[in-house]
Amino acid sequence: xxxxxxxxxxxxxxxxxxxxxxxxxxxxxxxxxxxxxxxxxxxxxxxxxxxxxxxxxxxxxxxxxxxxxxxxxxxxxxxxxxxxxxxxxxxxxxxxxxxxxxxxxxxxxxxxxxxxxxxxxxxxxxxxxxxxxxxxxxxxxxxxxxxxxxxxxxxxxxxxxxxxxxxxxxxxxxxxxxxxxxxxxxxxxxxxxxxxxxxxxxxxxxxxxxxxxxxxxxxxxxxxxxxxxxxxxxxxxxxxxxxxxxxxxxxxxxxxxxxxxxxxxxxxxxxxxxxxxxxxxxxxxxxxxxxxxxxxxxxxxxxxxxxxxxxxxxxxxxxxxxxxxxxxxxxxxxxxxxxxxxxxxxxxxxxxxxxxxxxxxxxxxxxxxxxxxxxxxxxxxxxxxxxxxxxxxxxxxxx
Numbered sequence: 001x002x003x004x005x006x007x008x009x010x011x012x013x014x015x016x017x018x019x020x021x022x023x024x025x026x027x028x029x030x031x032x033x034x035x036x037x038x039x040x041x042x043x044x045x046x047x048x049x050x051x052x053x054x055x056x057x058x059x060x061x062x063x064x065x066x067x068x069x070x071x072x073x074x075x076x077x078x079x080x081x082x083x084x085x086x087x088x089x090x091x092x093x094x095x096x097x098x099x100x101x102x103x104x105x106x107x108x109x110x111x112x113x114x115x116x117x118x119x120x121x122x123x124x125x126x127x128x129x130x131x132x133x134x135x136x137x138x139x140x141x142x143x144x145x146x147x148x149x150x151x152x153x154x155x156x157x158x159x160x161x162x163x164x165x166x167x168x169x170x171x172x173x174x175x176x177x178x179x180x181x182x183x184x185x186x187x188x189x190x191x192x193x194x195x196x197x198x199x200x201x202x203x204x205x206x207x208x209x210x211x212x213x214x215x216x217x218x219x220x221x222x223x224x225x226x227x228x229x230x231x232x233x234x235x236x237x238x239x240x241x242x243x244x245x246x247x248x249x250x251x252x253x254x255x256x257x258x259x260x261x262x263x264x265x266x267x268x269x270x271x272x273x274x275x276x277x278x279x280x281x282x283x284x285x286x287x288x289x290x291x292x293x294x295x296x297x298x299x300x301x302x303x304x305x306x307x308x309x310x311x312x313x314x315x316x317x318x319x320x321x322x323x324x325x326x327x328x329x330x331x332x333x334x335x336x337x338x339x340x341x342x343x344x345x346x347x348x349x350x351x352x353x354x355x356x357x358x359x360x361x362x363x364x365x366x367x368x369x370x371x372x373x374x375x376x377x378x379x380x381x382x383x384x385x386x387x388x389x390x391x392x393x394x395x396x397x398x399x
Contacts (some may be wrong), residue, residue, distance in 0.1 A: 004033040005382055007387060008085045008272035010076070010099035011036065012060040019091055019116070019175045024051035026371050031390035032378055037079060037099070051280030060095050064130075069098060076102035077153045086110055086210050087381055090138070091175075093119060097134050100141035110381045113142035115152060116175060117292030118161075121313060135161050144381065146374075149173040149293040149317040170373035173224065173293055173317055177367030180358065184275050184302035194279050199267050201280070208216040208279040208340065211274065211296050212288075214245040214256060219287030219310060223254065225333035226287070230340055231264065237344065241267045241275050244254040278303040283343050286315065287328060287336050296320035297325070298365055301357030306350055308339045324357040 007027075011017060017038070024034055036055040038044050048055045061068055080088060080103055087110040090099035096113050103111045120131035139145055139162035147153045147169050157164045171177075177182055197203075200355050214220045227239055241260070247253050260267045271277060278284070284307045285302045291314025297307045298318055309315040310330040319325040326342060329335040345348050379389050 004028070004031055005087075005387060006033050006083070006085050007087045007089055007378065008037060008080070008083065008099075010034045010058075010088065010095040010358070011038040012045065012062055012095040013039055014041035016092050016116075017043060017047045019114075021047075021176060022179075022367065023176065023371055024053055024376075026368075027378075029373065029379045030375055032375070035083075035085075036097070036353070037076060058095075060098065062092075062094055064187070069094070073098045073102055077106050078105070080106035080108055086385060086387060087112060087378065089114065090142070092116060093131070093134065093138075097138040097141075100138045104141040109385050112144050112146060112377070113138050114146040114148070114175065115156070115159075115346055116148050117290060117314065118152065118155060119217075119290075121155070121255040121290035132159065132161070134142060139166065141305070144168065144377070146170060146377070147173075147292075148175050149291075149314050151313045151316050152292055153258045155313050168377065170377065171369050172296070172364040174365050174370050175293075177370040178295070178298045178302050178361050178365045179367055180302035180361045180365075184278070184299050184361075186279060186303055189276060189279055193276060197276060197280060201240070201268075203238055203240070203280055204284050205238055205267070206234070206344065207238045207240050207280055209240040209242065209284050210286070211242045211284060211300070212286070213243050214241070215224070216247070216252060217289050219289060219330070219336075220247070221255055222287045222331065222333040223285060224255050226337040227259060227262070227265070228339060229333065230344075231262070234344055237264065239265045240277065240280060242269075242271060242274065243264065244269050274299070275303060278305050281305050282347075283307060283325075283354075285336070285340070286310065287330070287333075288312060288315065291315050291318070291331055298361050301325075301354075302361040304354035304358045306343075306353035306357050308336065308343065310336075320356075320360065324353055324360055326353075333373055 034053055037058045039060045040057045056079055058072050060072050076099055088099055088103040088108050089112040091114050099111050100111050120128045145166045150169050153167050153169050212218050232382035278300045284305050286309040288310050290312050294315045307325040311327040311328050321327050326339045328339045382389055
């Protein structure tokens with residue numbers, strides 16, 4: 001009879017469960033059973049039903065909420081004392097911090113903190129200091145730290161976030177790889193659906209795009225300014241924006257409202273079938289202030305859509321300059337506008353970079369390679385406490 005070993009994965013919000021999508025059957029086949037702790041939401045119950053995983057609701061809130069954070073710390077501690085896991089794997093800043101502290105207090109022997117990005121990079125003053133301190137505490141409580149890109153690791157070392165010996169970038173980076181075979185594959189799309197989307201959105205010219213949350217950190221204000229700089233010079237150009245608005249201040253909203261109301265801008269909120277929207281683009285824009293890796297760039301690249309992105313942490317791992325995309329300077333609408341002009345005036349270069357992008361994603365970011373690297377980390381962690389994984393057993397769920 002095969003013996004499963006449990007890993008408890010912690011996430012702040014259900015939307016982040018995509019970080020481990022499709023991993024459950026892979027690890028189950030190799031003797032590892034995942035359990036989830038996360039704040040409540042329809043995505044959590046849907047994920048649990050889809051993969052048959054157990055979960056517990058811990059009401060994490062992304063923002064700093066001292067009383068609620070203390071409750072979540074206590075609740076996580078009680079869960080870990082009850083379940084006695086060998087490994088707790090914390091993801092995202094808030095759940096990562098609280099799960100690492102709770103696991104440390106509960107005596108969990110293996111505490112893995114996976115860093116998907118550093119929010120403090122785009123902050124200043126006290127806010128930056130506080131967020132950096134929280135990262136340092138989470139890393140101190142962890143026994144091992146995974147990072148989704150090499151540039152993120154370099155930042156952790158440069159800023160003395162933690163001991164470099166604790167840090168590992170699995171494979172070439174990424175938390176889950178990019179499915180360039182079945183999902184992000186131009187050859188697998190329904191051509192009629194793509195044509196219908198073009199007609200519905202009235203996309204009759206070259207289309208550039210932005211995919212992500214409409215926030216200051218993603219460079220949406222620089223995008224709005226760059227659009228004003230180039231739109232009159234390219235009268236057929238269209239801008240497609242996909243993602244929810246999370247802007248806070250009235251000044252920011254005013255700038256973005258002007259952008260979204262332009263007759264050649266199309267704005268769509270969250271979509272589940274994002275691959276079809278990548279297929280509508282000539283190239284994608286990400287003038288972000290910081291990233292963990294820049295998954296949007298890799299997903300678009302798998303769809304043969306090259307990118308223009310800020311030269312910041314995370315994007316420098318996702319793009320190869322002059323081969324799979326172009327870099328602009330962060331915080332600079334002028335630099336972004338200049339690179340957009342370069343691409344619009346060189347359509348063959350855009351196509352060449354698109355082909356290169358897909359080849360690179362297929363080569364370096366296949367999900368199975370990322371999963372294999374993480375499985376090796378788990379296996380070594382279990383072995384360090386005298387547990388051998390039953391990875392040769394014929395479990396009922398195939399990877």
